[in-house]
Amino acid sequence: MSTDKLQKFKKRIDLIFSDVNWKEILDKALKTSADDIIKELIASCIRGRGGAGFPTGLKWKFAAQQKSDKKYVICNADEGEPGTFKDREILDKQAKKVFLGMAICAHTVGSDEGYIYLRGEYKFLVPQLEKELEEFHKELKAKKLDFKISIRLGSGAYVCGEETALIESMEGRRGEPRNKPPFPVVSGYLGKPTVVNNVETFVYTAMILKDGSKQFCELGTKDSRGSKVFSVSGDTPNPGIYELELGMTLDEFVELFGDGDTKAVQVGGASGFCVPRRKFKETIIGFEGIPTGGSMMLFNSSRSMYNVLHNFLDFFCEESCGQCTPCRVGCQQLLKGIVAVKAKEKPSKYLEDLKGMTETMKSSSKCGLGQSVPNCFNSIIDNFKEEVIY
Amino acid sequence: MSKSSFVAEAVKKYGQDRESLMPILQYVYEKKHYLSKEDMQEVAEALDLSSADVYGTASFYSFLDTKEKGEKIIRVCKSISCDLKNKEQIISAIESKLNIKNGQTTPDKKFTLLETNCLGWCHKGPAMLINDNVYTELTPEKAVAAIEENL
Structure with a gap:
């Protein structure tokens, strides 16, 4: 049975959910120069934990280089990917470590205002987060760091996990992704340089500054440290x-x-x-x-991969913001297509045509949503074609 | 047109900037469980926006209904992990308890039953929300009990 092995595995790494002396880490970070913090993060090779994997040290470096009267730090807590629930748990159990990462980022890039964009589905967390923020702000005040974090809520839109859609939503608009460039580090919330990082990423940045990049680098592989x-x-x-x-x-x-x-x-x-x-x-x-x-x-083996794919495509049809045609129409046609093939209204060869269309979606969708719909489609069609057809 | 005191309260609390629009709409929604045409027009006026602009934002978000819903909105997660854990049985149990179909509101406007995308409780499915409250590891019996708790 795998449970014993799993227990051993669980004990090996405990960076995110461990209790730490966050005040001490904050002290250490505030005494470290922005340049040194960026160097340490770059040396750790940490990449964003939300999925896209952009090197965090570089993101902070770009934001720090911007000359602006105002900069923002945003924690992306719009965790909407089916099968993901870690950010909720982190905010529930270790919210201070998330705030800590945000404060370190603010100190590094020169920001005095931060936001947590929390998905509406997690609204029940707000009272406890507000309470923890109050304590955290007291400590920042005592340390004379001028930085304030507020919570903004989403309202049930998966696409708002895309950072520019998130920013649009915070500005009171439809959550439709922007063209990039400019990237948020140059022009983000209200047109100001903005760092948007995932909940987990902020915690890791704090832990890297606590333990040093070397320890973090010892975990993982060359391309995927930590x-x-x-x-x-x-x-x-x-x-x-x-x-x-x-x-x-x-x-x-x-x-x-x-x-x-x-x-x-x-x-x-x-x-x-x-x-x-x-x-x-x-x-x-x-x-x-x-x-x-x-x-x-x-x-x-009891599961039908056709049902799995149908569930995913139904999800994307609902969650596509509808702004760009390849994604809006592409998602609908993929879903209609597999239903038609299953019902024998279309020949199985039609799946190849749909695969051809996913190439267009990949290359011409505006944001990661439409660009990544082909991932589940092609990998399920390629590996479980017979389940989709029969 | 009678003005909604909720809109005035929300504007007072969050201010008149465009970036306050979501918090304002969310505030009114929490009080009224939907956003009426009049509410959206009033918000538009207060923020100096066109009502089409306010409607455009409000209608984008699945948690900001612009059609009247029940006082308690039940949202059963339909994403794959909850689907594997038989969320259909949960929906059936609620449908027969409330005598409505998925997507409908009870005649007394107490409950609306909807399906929603991933709620972030995949390891404890099936899951649902009743307004902001989370219910996990549901069985048909637990789902019915949750409804009764909210009667």
């Missing part, structure tokens, strides 16, 4: 939240979390990739293999 919080769900005896080293193979992962009959793992949520059993050994979880914002969903 550890990551995984949200595990689906057909598993051990669903939940686990902090694991990056770079493990899917085979190792399934050994820990599978139910003995795992047929496929969806890595990275609906916008990620479906990996079939025969590819578990060769698939690395990390930026050199399949990256994930943390979502890991296991499916056993």
Whole structure:
């Protein structure tokens, strides 16, 4: 049974949920120059933990270089990817460490105003977060750091997890992503330089400054340094939240979390990739293999992958903001297409036409949503074609 | 047109800048469980925006309904992990308890039953929200009990 092994694994890394003396880390950070903090983060090779994986040190560096009377630090807590629930847990259990990362970022880039964009589904967290913020602000005041964090709520729109859509939403508009460039570090909230980082990323930045980049670098692989919080769900005896080293193979992962009959793992949520059993050994979880914002969903042989794909496409049809045609029409046509093939209204060859259309979606959708819909579509069609057709 | 005191309260609390629009709409929504045409017009006036602009923002978000809903909105998660855990049975149980179909509101305007995308409780599915309150690891019996708790 995998449970003993899992217990051992769980104990190995404990950066995100460990209790720390946050006041001490704040002291240390405030005594460190912005340049040194950026150097340390770049040396740690940490990349954003929300899914896109942009190097965090560089993001802060670009924001710090901007000359502006006002800069913003935003914590992206619009965790909407199906299969992801780690940010809720982090904010629930270790909110101070998130604020700490934000304050360190503010000190580094020169900002005095921060926001947590919390998805509406997590509104129940607001009272406790407000309470913790009050304490945190007191400490900042005592340390004479002029930085204030406020909470903004989302209202049930997945696309607002895309950083420019998030900013649009904060500005009181429809959550429609902007063209990039300019990137938020140059022109973000209200046109000012803005750092947007994921909840987990902020905690890691604080832990890197506490322990040094070297310790962080010892974990993971060349392309994927450090550890990551995984949200595990689906057909598993051990669903939940686990902090694991990056770079493990899917085979190792399934050994820990599978139910003995795992047929496929969806890595990275609906916008990620479906990996079939025969590819578990060769698939690395990390930026050199399949990256994930943390979502890991296991499916056993009792599941129809057609139903899984149908569920994902239905999700994207609803959550596409509708602004650009490749994504809006593409999602609808993919869903209609697999339904038609299943009903024998279209020949199975039609799936190839749909795959051709996903190339257009990939290359011409405006944001990551439309660009990543092809991931689940192609990986399920390629690996489970017979389940989709028959 | 009778003015909604909720809009005035919200504007007083959050200010008249465009970036206050979401908090204002969310405030009014929390009080009234939907945004009426009149409310949106009043918000537009207060913030010096066109009502189309306010409607455009409000109608984008699935948690800001612009059609009248029940006092308690039940949102059952339909994303894949909850789907695997038989969320259909939860919906059926609620449908028969309230005698409405998915998407409908009870005649007394007490409950609306909806499906929603991932609520972030995938390891404890099936999950649902009743307004802001979370219910996880549901069984048909637990779902019915949750409804009764909210009667």
